[in-house]
Amino acid sequence: MNTQHTIQLMDTHAGGDVSRIVTGGIDHLPGNSVREQMEYLRDDADGLRRLLLEEPYGIPEMSVDLLVPPCDPEAVAGYIIMEVMGYPIYSGSNTLCTATAVLESGIVPKQEGIQRFKLEAPAGLVQVEARVHNGVVESVTCGGLPSYIDTYRETIQVPGIGPVTYSIAYSGGFYALVDAAELGFKLTLEEEAALALCAHKIVEAIKAERGFSHYTLGDVGPLPFLHFMGPEEKVADGYVRSRSTTYVHPGVICRSTTGTGTSARLALMHYEGRLHQGDKLETVSLRNTGFIGTFVDSHQEGAYQVVENTITGRSYVLAHSDIVINCDDQMVNCGELHHILTDRHHPPRAEIPSETT
Known part of the structure; x- marks a missing residue:
């Protein structure tokens, strides 16, 4: 059994709230929708949420957003929101951060002007409008529930x-x-x-x-x-x-x-x-x-x-990093993680062009 695993992260913040975007290191989750994948994490793999929000890796004031391949063909990516209280089906600040991460990681290539695309949250499809100027994501507007x-x-x-x-x-x-x-x-x-x-x-x-x-x-x-x-x-x-x-x-x-x-x-x-x-x-x-x-x-x-x-x-990128999970570390509980961790990177990309105006 491999006792060491790596998860790829992009740390971001919107309005001061840090959203830790998980971009790789997690295997594909079962479910026919992002909502079903969220429920799988909640019921069978909650260790990921606790790992990234508790010491030694995180703090309760942070949020975690796991990028997953979308199930809805209209979406460019899916995301599962994890917070200290559980699994919200939607969050404005996490959506702003996830949309920025999708652009910064190249899942949707950045283009000058206004770009429109959809993300799949556990709550369903979310329309996103991003304003890019000189290669910088200056603002993001997302649909509230x-x-x-x-x-x-x-x-x-x-x-x-x-x-x-x-x-x-x-x-x-x-x-x-x-x-x-x-x-x-x-x-x-x-x-x-x-x-x-x-x-x-x-x-x-x-x-x-x-x-x-x-x-x-x-x-x-x-x-x-x-x-x-x-x-x-x-x-x-x-x-x-x-x-x-x-x-x-x-x-x-x-x-x-x-x-x-x-x-x-x-x-x-x-x-x-x-x-x-x-x-x-x-x-x-x-x-x-x-x-x-x-x-x-x-x-x-x-x-x-x-x-x-x-x-x-507006969301800002704070860091790109890999974290190493040592399952023989007494402060780390890998019991609810082994079946979803992978050392292979699965970028949650979909070949769906963004609508650009």
Whole structure:
């Protein structure tokens, strides 16, 4: 048995959130869709997620995106998102990073101007528009998941905090949306630890009281996320800016505002009747990085007003590297890895030309 394996990585970040893109070293996974491949990893090979997010190789604040061959012929590549809380079916920042990695690795050759292509996430096809100037990927716009408000301005008693008013949005995961000022926060970097503690208390209180169900997906697990909303500042007609931050796990506040958090905000603004087609919301993080969400359209799904939106941001490449997995290292558990690791590089490429304008 080979006790040493190599995985190829491209480390990237969008808005400060590091996404570790796995470009090689993992064998082909079973499944007729990226969603089925994700479920295989989750149920039979979760060791890969833990290996790359826990010491000695990673930290919980990171994300991992495994590039896989697409199952849908319209897509140029598939990707499976892995985070400390599990396997989200979609993530804005991870999509921005994956799209950049697809261009930087040559899966889609970079061309000057605007390039359009599709990726296959566990949630399905995602339309991507990348702007390239002088060979540099200057921005990426990706479709956000259809988002809606499940609960509007309910109040819960939170131990150690008191009454908290919250709304619940779905935007790829369920988000509790709370007003930062009502809880005494200005959304500065110095408040990061206090924000994480406060969010954890609120999320645990809501989870203890109730669960949530998506109108088509059904049970997608307990409430994982909380988004703190700062005051809105008008930048121009149809364009507002707001400081924001997202809690994802005990002790973990995202470096970026998150794409799905921005989509959740758009759903709330639309629910309150404050959005028109083409309106933009720029969310600004504790580290002063930002994403721009654009309201595209809305439609009715049963009792829900569903918002179609896009997220725009920029991803940067941090490093290209190989990591060596020593299975005889006492800090490494290869038990759930041997059947998916390979020393052969399988680039997840598809000979599908990108649409370039």
